[in-house]
Amino acid sequence: MHTKTLAQIAQGLRAGDYSSQELTESYLARIKQHQDLNSFITVTEHQAIAAAKQADAMLAAGDAPFLTGVPMAHKDIFCTLGVKTSCGSKMLDNFISPYNATVVEKFNAAGAVSLGKLNMDEFAMGSSNETSFYGTVKNPWATHCVPGGSSGGSAAAVAARLIPGATGTDTGGSIRQPAALCGITGLKPTYGRVSRYGMIAYASSLDQGGPMAQTAEDTALMLQVMAGFDSQDSTSVDCAVPDYSADLNNSLTGLKIGLPKEFFDEALNSEMAASIDTAINEYRKMGAEIVEVSMPNLKLAIPSYYVIAPAECSANLSRLDGVRYGYRCENPTDLNDLYIRSRGEAFGTEVKRRILVGTYALSEGYYDAYYIKAQKIRRLISDDFKQALEQVDVIMGPVSPTPAFGIGEKTDDPIEMYLADIYTIAINLAGLPAMSVPAGFIDNKPVGLQIIGNYFDEAKLLNVAHQYQQVTDWHQQTPKGFE
Amino acid sequence: MQWETVIGLEIHTQLATKSKIFSGAATAYGAEPNTQACAVDLGLPGVLPVLNEEVVRMAVKFGFAIDAEVADVSVFARKNYFYPDSPKGYQISQMDHPIVGIGHMDIEVDGITKRIGVTRAHLEEDAGKSLHEDFHGLTGIDLNRAGTPLLEIVSEPDMRSAKEAIAYMRKIHELVQYLEISDGNMQEGSFRCDANVSIRPKGQEEYGTRTELKNINSFKFVEKAINIEVERQIEIIENGGKITQETRLYDADKNETRSMRSKEEANDYRYFPDPDLLPVIISDELRTQVRADLPELPQIKRQRFIAEYQLDAETAGILSSTKQLAHYFEALVKSSGCDAKTCSNWVTGDLLGVLNKQSLDIAQSPISYERLAGLLQRIADNTISGKIAKQVFEAMLNSEDDADAIIESQGLKQITDSGAIEAIIDKIIADNPAQVEQYLNGKDKVFGFFVGQTMKASQGKANPGEVNKILQGKLKR
Numbered sequence: 001m002h003t004k005t006l007a008q009i010a011q012g013l014r015a016g017d018y019s020s021q022e023l024t025e026s027y028l029a030r031i032k033q034h035q036d037l038n039s040f041i042t043v044t045e046h047q048a049i050a051a052a053k054q055a056d057a058m059l060a061a062g063d064a065p066f067l068t069g070v071p072m073a074h075k076d077i078f079c080t081l082g083v084k085t086s087c088g089s090k091m092l093d094n095f096i097s098p099y100n101a102t103v104v105e106k107f108n109a110a111g112a113v114s115l116g117k118l119n120m121d122e123f124a125m126g127s128s129n130e131t132s133f134y135g136t137v138k139n140p141w142a143t144h145c146v147p148g149g150s151s152g153g154s155a156a157a158v159a160a161r162l163i164p165g166a167t168g169t170d171t172g173g174s175i176r177q178p179a180a181l182c183g184i185t186g187l188k189p190t191y192g193r194v195s196r197y198g199m200i201a202y203a204s205s206l207d208q209g210g211p212m213a214q215t216a217e218d219t220a221l222m223l224q225v226m227a228g229f230d231s232q233d234s235t236s237v238d239c240a241v242p243d244y245s246a247d248l249n250n251s252l253t254g255l256k257i258g259l260p261k262e263f264f265d266e267a268l269n270s271e272m273a274a275s276i277d278t279a280i281n282e283y284r285k286m287g288a289e290i291v292e293v294s295m296p297n298l299k300l301a302i303p304s305y306y307v308i309a310p311a312e313c314s315a316n317l318s319r320l321d322g323v324r325y326g327y328r329c330e331n332p333t334d335l336n337d338l339y340i341r342s343r344g345e346a347f348g349t350e351v352k353r354r355i356l357v358g359t360y361a362l363s364e365g366y367y368d369a370y371y372i373k374a375q376k377i378r379r380l381i382s383d384d385f386k387q388a389l390e391q392v393d394v395i396m397g398p399v400s401p402t403p404a405f406g407i408g409e410k411t412d413d414p415i416e417m418y419l420a421d422i423y424t425i426a427i428n429l430a431g432l433p434a435m436s437v438p439a440g441f442i443d444n445k446p447v448g449l450q451i452i453g454n455y456f457d458e459a460k461l462l463n464v465a466h467q468y469q470q471v472t473d474w475h476q477q478t479p480k481g482f483e
Numbered sequence: 484m485q486w487e488t489v490i491g492l493e494i495h496t497q498l499a500t501k502s503k504i505f506s507g508a509a510t511a512y513g514a515e516p517n518t519q520a521c522a523v524d525l526g527l528p529g530v531l532p533v534l535n536e537e538v539v540r541m542a543v544k545f546g547f548a549i550d551a552e553v554a555d556v557s558v559f560a561r562k563n564y565f566y567p568d569s570p571k572g573y574q575i576s577q578m579d580h581p582i583v584g585i586g587h588m589d590i591e592v593d594g595i596t597k598r599i600g601v602t603r604a605h606l607e608e609d610a611g612k613s614l615h616e617d618f619h620g621l622t623g624i625d626l627n628r629a630g631t632p633l634l635e636i637v638s639e640p641d642m643r644s645a646k647e648a649i650a651y652m653r654k655i656h657e658l659v660q661y662l663e664i665s666d667g668n669m670q671e672g673s674f675r676c677d678a679n680v681s682i683r684p685k686g687q688e689e690y691g692t693r694t695e696l697k698n699i700n701s702f703k704f705v706e707k708a709i710n711i712e713v714e715r716q717i718e719i720i721e722n723g724g725k726i727t728q729e730t731r732l733y734d735a736d737k738n739e740t741r742s743m744r745s746k747e748e749a750n751d752y753r754y755f756p757d758p759d760l761l762p763v764i765i766s767d768e769l770r771t772q773v774r775a776d777l778p779e780l781p782q783i784k785r786q787r788f789i790a791e792y793q794l795d796a797e798t799a800g801i802l803s804s805t806k807q808l809a810h811y812f813e814a815l816v817k818s819s820g821c822d823a824k825t826c827s828n829w830v831t832g833d834l835l836g837v838l839n840k841q842s843l844d845i846a847q848s849p850i851s852y853e854r855l856a857g858l859l860q861r862i863a864d865n866t867i868s869g870k871i872a873k874q875v876f877e878a879m880l881n882s883e884d885d886a887d888a889i890i891e892s893q894g895l896k897q898i899t900d901s902g903a904i905e906a907i908i909d910k911i912i913a914d915n916p917a918q919v920e921q922y923l924n925g926k927d928k929v930f931g932f933f934v935g936q937t938m939k940a941s942q943g944k945a946n947p948g949e950v951n952k953i954l955q956g957k958l959k960r
Contacts, residue, residue, distance in 0.1 A: 101529060198530070234533050315573050
């Protein structure tokens, strides 16, 4: 049952092949069996079974929404009513959210059954899931390796078939990179496509929630639920949501694929380059035309990201002050002591590092040199993409410079860790949609192909990814021990 | 050495919206602590602000009223600082692109009109309140006020005395109420003021070092605080000292200012554009709408009162000071049909006298303009004398009855029947032969005695004109 895709599960539920309760119990058992992966922070067993029973009643009555009874789980960055929402941090270890994020509400309304909350890098700051207060998540393909981050719990749980689909969030690659490292399909939508309300903010102008599942078809079904304008999020965009499944089978003949030469320079590991080449060849066979494009400002993406994201996070995390909710130090002697010790004791090293960097970048006398300059670079990078996307339909490249690396391998060198996002960060700066699709293995570790599209062109991305999955079976591979 | 005072004011006025600037929670004053704070106001993880468009409309209205540049695009920024009653650890305010740019406000002090520059006015959210009592050494936080919309109005350093500062503050206070964008309630903190004060030798161009006086929230305290601060600064400089740029708090009980924090200790607020909010576009459509809604402004109304009702400048100023008072006056003139002078005398004299004594505003007046009009009509048609009218007015204060009913029930109708008056006069002349003698011998003043006696005998109801006429006839020399 657990190897089925989300689309198959939804159909099976409708056909009465199994009940939601059976499914839910079976997945809960798998979650328990593989808890050493550490992909969940919270498993909401009782709520899940209650929701499954309700879903079964709805299915029996007919007229139930498409995802009714389908098990899934949320990254622990999405606020869930009555359930701990920790954001991977000691700071919110005691935080029971009094409200649901819009994304959570939408999945509830669509009938999905949430099995719990997934592990992640603390406040989504990390590329390996190693900054989580709840410990490292293991990559099901190589348990001594990281699953990527920050949506590492989501990626590992889907890859290990503990759930058919999960929500993730992507600020600099946090959906795509773990999806690549765990061999699943992930989609970061256009900035503004999915509501950020109730999604704990890391860098507000870059954060975007999206689906993670086995296949492009599944991510299309999930995006259908997630996308749409939300009056509670001023940055969500009020434009029509298309049927994301409608174009999946469109032919790719004549599709123009741009390959940025900056993606394929000497920095790219040769095995990775070979994997991407093979994938591009599949597209060539499907009738696509390959064009070289250039994005000269791409190399500035990481430095500008590491000004903008920390600047925004330094303010976003200020509300975590030990006053109203979250961690509070014991016996504070005065207000300053309360602030300093609560934050000092509850935030991890990477979070502190980014708060400090951001605070510095916004300080009087440095603001123009860092923040303003980074915003200018951001504009240049967006323009590069805009120009390229005038020539081509989609842009392709690697997701990550390497496959999954060893746990602890990069934790002492933050810059090395930051470079793991070298191919993904620019897309967030531009606000474009992008996907990661399984495209082979290097040393038995998955490799992801990145597909980048134009603003609100998610349907095209899904079509391009789905067609690839019709001629390859990388996405159907299951890691050993999780079959 | 002759010193010149230089003052600039920062006025925070709460905008009278029903809900908060970035959330749907109510803004009503005085609710139980934390009952009017929703998830957004509490700064819970994951929540996002959504701009209440009404505050934009109100700010634009204010901008037009002070003849200011209203921005095409205005941007909200985060002002970062930690304080327990600031739930997000930053305040959403505006920095580089305030909604209202340079404008001005004319004030009048000692008969001289002066133009005070307004540098800018920007929108921001109010903080909550820290409650230091009743918590046994701990501090309680009430976030009901958090997120209440504020318009911060920043003046140029154009004022040269506490008197000018007060005049400016009053004008702004009057204006925001006129525009119905704020209730202006100072007790409830809807209208608050900080003052930047410095001194310089008379004739010097360059400004002296300024101090900022925080939270001086009544007209009286603004004057006192500025004056005491100016005295302090003069004393320091005259003794060879230097003024430190700092924030000072006014202590009304001790009538002194004391240091809160120096410039070095001041926060670096690290302003940056709030990524949760889109830039606000002030459309032509909105501008046109707001212009159409703009009421007649106090300054213009005052000029019109002078021209249309031939009022003196002071009276016109009083009557145009609030929209409600101006309406009361104009409605009174119209419905009584009496001359404007009589109406203005009754309103500024008798009515405002009573209202001031009872600390009521015109909206709470125990006598509506319709009832007062009824009274003035009875004076005009000689039903009662002006003197009796005061008596009727007093009676109206304590009853719901109109003037006619009171005149009727208390028998105050004027006696105009000359036969009845003649009878009274004849008796008085007969009873006072000595005074008759004096008058006939040329002592004019005694005439008044006869008038007084006649009025007394008629209980004030005899028509004074008639009394005069008959007396003159009877006491012919």
